[in-house]
Amino acid sequence: MADTNTVRILDGSTFVVSEDTGDIEATPSEPTGLFSLDTRFLSRWVLTVNGQRLNALSYDDLQYYEARFFLVPGMATHYVDAKLSIIRERIVCGSFHEQLTILNHDEKPVDLEIRMDAGSDFADLFQVKDEIVNKKGEIYSEVEPGRLRLGYRRGNFKRETIITSSQPARYDRDGFAYTLHLEPNERWVADIDVRTYALGPGGRDLRIGLRAHGSSERLALERDLQEWIANxxxxxxxxxxxxxxxxxxxxxxxxxxxxxxxxxxxxxxxxxxxxxxxxxxxxxxxxxxxxxxxxxxxxxxxxxxxxxxxxxxxxxxxxxxxxxxxxxxxxxxxxxxxxxxxxxxxxxxxxxxxxxxxxxxxxxxxxxxxxxxxxxxxxxxxxxxxxxxxxxxxxxxxxxxxxxxxxxxxxxxxxxxxxxxxxxxxxxxxxxxxxxxxxxxxxxxxxxxxxxxxxxxxxxxxxxxxxxxxxxxxxxxxxxxxxxxxxxxxxxxxxxxxxxxxxxxxxxxxxxxxxxxxxxxxxxxxxxxxxxxxxxxxxxxxxxxxxxxxxxxxxxxxxxxxxxxxxxxxxxxxxxxxxxxxxxxxxxxxxxxxxxxxxxxxxxxxxxxxxxxxxxxxxxxxxxxxxxxxxxxxxxxxxxxxxxxxxxxxxxxxxxxxxxxxxxxxxxxxxxxxxxxxxxxxxxxxx
Missing domain, CATH: 1.50.10.10 (Glycosyltransferase)
Structure with a gap:
């Protein structure tokens, strides 16, 4: 966890630990993920373009609650410039929001298949720390109209992750994808919301009222930090x-x-x-x-x-x-x-x-x-x-x-x-x-x-x-x-x-x-x-x-x-x-x-x-x-x-x-x- 190639952003009890590309691919030796209330709500969050993993040019730790990742397909060299830029901007506020931007720098149109593999093991933080994830309940993944629901239930204990996108996406049980056609110098943007829910009796979220939602998240966080520093x-x-x-x-x-x-x-x-x-x-x-x-x-x-x-x-x-x-x-x-x-x-x-x-x-x-x-x-x-x-x-x-x-x-x-x-x-x-x-x-x-x-x-x-x-x-x-x-x-x-x-x-x-x-x-x-x-x-x-x-x-x-x-x-x-x-x-x-x-x-x-x-x-x-x-x-x-x-x-x-x-x-x-x-x-x- 002290690896300099990991990026950490947090807000209260919710935090994300990812690779320097923004990807999350949890293994026993790489305990990355989206965590909240001692549960890992995402253990896989991997972006590919035309089936290809991306490489990091740089990332910015903008504030404790947000980060921005600048990526390219393949390895840019002195002789061959990358023709695409991919920017991932991530904000953590109770759950997390990711804005995905694709820019076409080529002189000709491109057709792209953008995919995000998504999944969760819903591991308890103690299980992650001990590198032993042994779930005794049921993990499920359900495709619903306009969203993907990942969940875990064991008796009255229930945790869910719900993923939605501002752009039309094809959802399956392992993630979601977009098919794009970009003209020269065209930009494409998708806002992806990942909401986490700690559900109690009657399906009520135990954290209701403790977090901001929607477009007000960044403003609320910025205002809170400004007030904190001013005071x-x-x-x-x-x-x-x-x-x-x-x-x-x-x-x-x-x-x-x-x-x-x-x-x-x-x-x-x-x-x-x-x-x-x-x-x-x-x-x-x-x-x-x-x-x-x-x-x-x-x-x-x-x-x-x-x-x-x-x-x-x-x-x-x-x-x-x-x-x-x-x-x-x-x-x-x-x-x-x-x-x-x-x-x-x-x-x-x-x-x-x-x-x-x-x-x-x-x-x-x-x-x-x-x-x-x-x-x-x-x-x-x-x-x-x-x-x-x-x-x-x-x-x-x-x-x-x-x-x-x-x-x-x-x-x-x-x-x-x-x-x-x-x-x-x-x-x-x-x-x-x-x-x-x-x-x-x-x-x-x-x-x-x-x-x-x-x-x-x-x-x-x-x-x-x-x-x-x-x-x-x-x-x-x-x-x-x-x-x-x-x-x-x-x-x-x-x-x-x-x-x-x-x-x-x-x-x-x-x-x-x-x-x-x-x-x-x-x-x-x-x-x-x-x-x-x-x-x-x-x-x-x-x-x-x-x-x-x-x-x-x-x-x-x-x-x-x-x-x-x-x-x-x-x-x-x-x-x-x-x-x-x-x-x-x-x-x-x-x-x-x-x-x-x-x-x-x-x-x-x-x-x-x-x-x-x-x-x-x-x-x-x-x-x-x-x-x-x-x-x-x-x-x-x-x-x-x-x-x-x-x-x-x-x-x-x-x-x-x-x-x-x-x-x-x-x-x-x-x-x-x-x-x-x-x-x-x-x-x-x-x-």
């Missing part, structure tokens, strides 16, 4: 690639907005393309925290929908507990028939405390007291989950162990790959497991909830209780998790209380949460910008020299931009502005090599070795919390912090960064501007 703060920067990266991130964030079926059009950030175009508790919350100064409305939607789906019972299949915030919500066939538990699935240990953190941070920025009062019950339930259900060992920490041993996640922290947690000798621990950053999140949640209880819930006794519990947790954590011979905090504890004593990026999240003793903060800061963790581009997930270190290991040595943004925020919290600027500078420099679109992760190779950041081969792109990274780094560099109803600004830019302006920052203060100038690079001046 966001303006960033002017002397560092050109910072300005480009911010603009790219703002547009990608617009593309990743996802409207759950229950919200009637309100949006929250989906996790990322292609596998995670849905609601994720942790990912959506962390993205909202990153972008609060730039797009605060995403936070209110995220908080409300997560609150509405908060756990209410004990369900081992879904790893659900009362008060627990969901991990992931899916709408495909495997979830509908409980072949996997994501309907929703609750197997994450961090989303619940982070829910409380976001609610408090959102109120500090926006002054939305009503939402704090509205979500008091859910917030209290989340705090009860921390104390009553997450402490599996009984020692006051958040632990996790999956109860669904078939399809549940083994690691329920943000480093959720199977081998992300290890001892110094490389061994993997048993269960349950407790990672260090979870304890930091719990501490932060209690401190923040104490403020909410005192100021908005009129419960000072509860506030005092939470403050006391937070102080006890901080004292206990600093005693139990400190690795003396390394002078850092353990990545995790095993059930016997032994340290997973590797040096990892997780310690940066501890600074962000505030759980680190002041006396130890400088040691943590030195590790984070030291040569074992910091590559020059960013902080590695696992330190160089550890047994499981691998610069392209998913959570064992790669650099995650989102991880670095929270580490930089944590460094600023403890007063390490220079170190925070160093990390921000590395990540922003890396972004220019990805055309301003930071990937999910990239290699942890030393900067002096590669001279450019090496992309992780299967990284999601765009990904929400990578998209949010430049925004949080801007906040960190400018020292933007809400304080008693006002916006504080305390800039500390990397050396040589130049002037930065962030204009019209929204918040409870209205709209304010922030300015900063980096110090000059004396070495460059001398040169």
């Amino acid at each position: 966001a703060p303006k960033v002017n920067a002397e560092c050109e690639h910072l300005g480009r990266t911010y603009k790219r991130s703002l547009i990608d964030l617009a593309a990743l907005r996802f409207s759950p079926l229950s919200l009637g059009g309100a949006t929250l950030p989906a996790a990322g393309l292609p596998w995670f175009m849905t609601m994720f508790g942790r990912d959506s919350i962390l993205t909202c925290l990153q972008v609060l100064p730039f797009a605060p409305t995403l936070s209110s939607t995220t908080l409300r929908i997560l609150a509405s789906l908060q756990g209410t019972r004990f369900d081992d299949f879904r790893d659900e507990d009362p008060g627990r915030i969901l991990h992931e919500m899916r709408y495909g066939e495997t979830a509908a028939f409980e072949e996997q538990p994501h309907s929703p699935y609750y197997g994450t240990a961090d989303a619940t405390p982070l829910f409380v953190v976001l609610l408090d941070e959102y109120e500090k920025w926006t002054g939305d007291e009503a939402l704090v009062r509205e979500l008091e019950r859910e917030c209290r339930a989340a705090l009860r989950w921390i104390d009553d259900y997450a402490d599996l060992v009984g020692n006051g920490y958040i632990w996790y162990e999956r109860r669904n041993t078939d399809t549940g996640l083994e690691n329920q922290c943000w480093k959720d790959s199977w081998d992300s947690l290890s001892y110094r000798d490389g061994r993997l621990p048993g269960y349950p497991r407790a990672t260090c950053e979870l304890q930091g999140y719990a501490y932060d949640a209690k401190v923040r909830a104490a403020r909410l209880a005192r100021e908005f819930w009129r419960d000072p006794a509860y506030a005092e209780q939470l403050e006391r519990e937070a102080a006890e947790l901080k004292e206990r954590f600093n005693r139990d998790w400190w690795v003396e011979d390394g002078e850092y905090y353990a990545l995790a504890l095993d059930p016997e209380g032994r340290h997973l004593d590797v040096l990892s990026s997780n310690i940066g999240h501890l600074l962000w949460s505030g759980i680190v003793d002041d006396a130890r903060a400088e040691k943590i800061a030195r590790h984070l910008v030291g040569p074992r963790l910091f590559s020059g581009w960013g902080v590695r997930t696992l330190a160089e020299g550890e047994v499981r270190y691998n610069p392209i290991g998913y959570h064992n040595g790669t650099i995650w931009p989102f991880d670095n943004s929270f580490i930089a925020w944590g460094l600023r919290r403890y007063g390490f502005a220079e170190e925070a600027a160093t990390i921000a500078d590395g990540i922003i420099a890396a972004a220019q090599y990805f055309d301003g679109r930071l990937p999910e992760a990239f290699g942890g190779y030393p900067r002096e070795l590669t001279k450019f950041p090496v992309e992780y081969p299967t990284a999601c792109s765009p990904q929400a919390w990578s998209t949010g990274t430049p925004m949080l780094l801007l906040r960190t560099m400018l020292g933007l912090e809400p304080h008693e109803g006002h916006l504080g600004v305390e800039p500390r830019l990397p050396v040589g960064m130049g002037r930065i302006e962030v204009l019209d920052i929204p918040g409870r203060w209205g709209r304010l501007d922030a300015f900063a100038r980096g110090r000059l690079d004396l070495h460059q001046l001398a040169a």
Whole structure:
């Protein structure tokens, strides 16, 4: 999926992954297609002219929701010019629309047979990801007057794709065709609509009212994007690639907005393309925290929908507990028939405390007291989950162990790959497991909830209780998790209380949460910008020299931009502005090599070795919390912090960064501007 010859366009939960010709020809090794609500609605969409496949001259990624492909039959050479041009212009909006244009450049008339092969396997996205498409229902293809209907039914689960054309076409069960006669310099245009339907009881489309239709689609999308950009703060920067990266991130964030079926059009950030175009508790919350100064409305939607789906019972299949915030919500066939538990699935240990953190941070920025009062019950339930259900060992920490041993996640922290947690000798621990950053999140949640209880819930006794519990947790954590011979905090504890004593990026999240003793903060800061963790581009997930270190290991040595943004925020919290600027500078420099679109992760190779950041081969792109990274780094560099109803600004830019302006920052203060100038690079001046 990282192939540079694939083209991706998206709008909310609908996206298309195609070849650079615009063709879709899904195979186990090429998971292309038209996807919506975790189902592939087109797995074949192949254009031929006179039976011949086409070759790409170029394609334009016009906006996140549209692309244009310029094609010719055969291979144009220096000696033989192509006599036909074929242009495919594609727009995604709920479903997708394709305009097909044929131009005859010959001096004589031509007769053409234009065909589009069309088909769908209606594969569940999980089946596509696992490269196993095993359908248990009925796939059908029906030719109807003026259209082709592709469908799949299994009990009450029904999905359909309906294809129509503005030009008369001959439809058959495998596609449709046109017979053309074009005079010299004549142009022929067909508008092809591909509509997708997720049908519920009574044949009603589950997404009714969530999308535009007909000729208004492009205008609606253009207007929406224009409004999105107009409402966001303006960033002017002397560092050109910072300005480009911010603009790219703002547009990608617009593309990743996802409207759950229950919200009637309100949006929250989906996790990322292609596998995670849905609601994720942790990912959506962390993205909202990153972008609060730039797009605060995403936070209110995220908080409300997560609150509405908060756990209410004990369900081992879904790893659900009362008060627990969901991990992931899916709408495909495997979830509908409980072949996997994501309907929703609750197997994450961090989303619940982070829910409380976001609610408090959102109120500090926006002054939305009503939402704090509205979500008091859910917030209290989340705090009860921390104390009553997450402490599996009984020692006051958040632990996790999956109860669904078939399809549940083994690691329920943000480093959720199977081998992300290890001892110094490389061994993997048993269960349950407790990672260090979870304890930091719990501490932060209690401190923040104490403020909410005192100021908005009129419960000072509860506030005092939470403050006391937070102080006890901080004292206990600093005693139990400190690795003396390394002078850092353990990545995790095993059930016997032994340290997973590797040096990892997780310690940066501890600074962000505030759980680190002041006396130890400088040691943590030195590790984070030291040569074992910091590559020059960013902080590695696992330190160089550890047994499981691998610069392209998913959570064992790669650099995650989102991880670095929270580490930089944590460094600023403890007063390490220079170190925070160093990390921000590395990540922003890396972004220019990805055309301003930071990937999910990239290699942890030393900067002096590669001279450019090496992309992780299967990284999601765009990904929400990578998209949010430049925004949080801007906040960190400018020292933007809400304080008693006002916006504080305390800039500390990397050396040589130049002037930065962030204009019209929204918040409870209205709209304010922030300015900063980096110090000059004396070495460059001398040169």
